[in-house]
Amino acid sequence: MAETVCSEAPGRADVARLTALLAELDERNLDNVTRTESYLELYALTRAHPPDLPWLLMAHLVSRNAGSLMTDIALLRDRGDGAIAPPALRELFLFLERANHLIFFDAWYHVLHHLLGRSADLAPGRCSRFVREAWARHEGARRAGQPHRALERALVRDLVTNEQNFIERRVVHHPRFPIARALVALAEALGQEAPVVLPCTQASIQVGGFAILERRIRAGMRIFEAMADRATRDAMYEWARRHPHDGSRPPCDGARGPARPRLRDAWPAHAVRALWDGIHAPPEPDPGWP
Numbered sequence: 001m002a003e004t005v006c007s008e009a010p011g012r013a014d015v016a017r018l019t020a021l022l023a024e025l026d027e028r029n030l031d032n033v034t035r036t037e038s039y040l041e042l043y044a045l046t047r048a049h050p051p052d053l054p055w056l057l058m059a060h061l062v063s064r065n066a067g068s069l070m071t072d073i074a075l076l077r078d079r080g081d082g083a084i085a086p087p088a089l090r091e092l093f094l095f096l097e098r099a100n101h102l103i104f105f106d107a108w109y110h111v112l113h114h115l116l117g118r119s120a121d122l123a124p125g126r127c128s129r130f131v132r133e134a135w136a137r138h139e140g141a142r143r144a145g146q147p148h149r150a151l152e153r154a155l156v157r158d159l160v161t162n163e164q165n166f167i168e169r170r171v172v173h174h175p176r177f178p179i180a181r182a183l184v185a186l187a188e189a190l191g192q193e194a195p196v197v198l199p200c201t202q203a204s205i206q207v208g209g210f211a212i213l214e215r216r217i218r219a220g221m222r223i224f225e226a227m228a229d230r231a232t233r234d235a236m237y238e239w240a241r242r243h244p245h246d247g248s249r250p251p252c253d254g255a256r257g258p259a260r261p262r263l264r265d266a267w268p269a270h271a272v273r274a275l276w277d278g279i280h281a282p283p284e285p286d287p288g289w290p
Contacts, residue, residue: 014049015116022112025105029280031269032070032097035104036063036245042111043237051148054233055159058223059107060240065196066100067247067263072194074266088179093267094276095180099171102283103163110135128166128289134158153224160220165289168213176278184210199243199252200235201226 021028021042028038043056070093077089110127113119119135138155171177187193188209195204196219203226209215227233243249247263260266272279 014045017045018112018116022109022116025108028108029101029104031264031267031272032063032067032100033246033263035100036060036067038104038108039063040237040240040245042108042115044241046115047237051152053111053155054152054224054227055156056111057227057233057237057240058156058160058220059103061198061236061251062196062223063100063104064240064245065194065251066096067245068249068251068260069194070096071247071260071263071266074261078266084183088183090275091177092180092183094272094279095171095177095184097267097272098177098279099167101280102167102170105283106131106166107159107163114139124290125285128162130165130289131158131162134162149228153228156224157217157221160217160224164213164216164220166283166286169286169288170283172211172213181211196223197252198223198226198236199239201232 021038028034037060039056039060043053043060046052046056073089073093073096076084077086106127110119110122110131113122114135119132119139122132122135124132134155138151138158141151141154172181184193193206193208193210195206197204203222205219205222205226207215207219227236239252247266248260
């Protein structure tokens, strides 16, 4: 077996654990709760075997925010005042869930291959050419001894770029979600866009045009900049460990709002699949991001 990249001295138990995590992809992609906690678990492993991968902590926090939005949508649905029709709210939820699902489907696979030292095994059709080249570039630069901070930032940009292109046509501009796109655009036009709120920092990050690919990528890099400082990143991680995600609370301390149901009570997995049988289907081929 090739030497793993995630640790200077990996043990057999570490390789076995990473292999098991890779095999659990489908189980961990059940819903927003399993994805969000899985990202944090894998980030913890990279902390134990440096260098850590901050993209995983970013993914955890963004997914936590998405789960909070999902419970907000359920509150609007259950309020029953007719301000937004229930079918429109269901489509908005499915829009978020499909993106959350597809990003995890893609990232869990290629990140674990990197951590296992198997990036060369990433096959066309399963991972984009862009992300295969990104891992090869990163691993080569690390072996060549390039400065860590520059390597870290470049990798985050590549992973953010890949994930946002991965959902660009499969979700963001997919014909399945016209009402969801309209609701997001309306919220932005009215100044009601929900920001990504990060713990242990004053950062509150808005995309300012979710339909525009480059703006989503720039927002992802602003999230990284908010945790680039090691002390802040450590504090965010410890906060996340102390606050298991279930979607029932705002995404960070100090946020205010009505009491939320637990995400799994608001959107049970079996009920979500009944809304649309394609919600957790494999990604469609995308010639624009091969």
